[in-house]
Amino acid sequence: MIEPKIQKVLNSLEEKIEYEKVHEYDIPLDDTLLAIGKESGLFLNTLLKSQDVKKILEIGTSFGYSTLWFADVIGDTGKIITIEANEKKIAHATENFTKAGVSDRIKIIKGQALDVLSDNQYNEEKFDFVFIDADKENIIKYFNWGFSHLRPKGIVVIDNMLYPEKFKPYMSKLHTHIQKTPNAQTSTCPIGNGLEITLKLRITS
Numbered sequence: 707m708i709e710p711k712i713q714k715v716l717n718s719l720e721e722k723i724e725y726e727k728v729h730e731y732d733i734p735l736d737d738t739l740l741a742i743g744k745e746s747g748l749f750l751n752t753l754l755k756s757q758d759v760k761k762i763l764e765i766g767t768s769f770g771y772s773t774l775w776f777a778d779v780i781g782d783t784g785k786i787i788t789i790e791a792n793e794k795k796i797a798h799a800t801e802n803f804t805k806a807g808v809s810d811r812i813k814i815i816k817g818q819a820l821d822v823l824s825d826n827q828y829n830e831e832k833f834d835f836v837f838i839d840a841d842k843e844n845i846i847k848y849f850n851w852g853f854s855h856l857r858p859k860g861i862v863v864i865d866n867m868l869y870p871e872k873f874k875p876y877m878s879k880l881h882t883h884i885q886k887t888p889n890a891q892t893s894t895c896p897i898g899n900g901l902e903i904t905l906k907l908r909i910t911s
Contacts, residue, residue, distance in 0.1 A: 746898035766840035770799030842876035868900025
């Protein structure tokens, strides 16, 4: 079961997602959710509830749709750091977190993701789960940072592995890169727009 207040906000955002599917060319980019969708959200929520996930990094907040699915996982004892550069989307996300009653679980950091991640204050961070749904030009750099700051048995998930078609060149290079990454086991899951799920294997001597 999803927390009722979170579910109520998710339902509202899902109505907007469905509207965007029909009117995608009529909506300014700043006003689009660009969200993972209900199928992917529920899948990740279920997956993470089977793990001991308390600390999450999200690269790309948008309106906070995916963040809300993760906030339901961690409960009142966990923490999410989510990065977003667009001020308008941060305002929408902040409002949604307040409505869902989860603001105290989430720290929104405004800025370009690479600039934020290069800040020394995050060098010692270790996360249970990293979710990446940001610009694809830097997707390999985001993965490298997230994977290096993941605890053993932690998971990195990346959206848009299969769709839209325009992202395929970036995502194909990413998949090849991950397959060559030591201590990583990865699989492309055909849910929603395609999720790349990468497990950081526990190092054994």
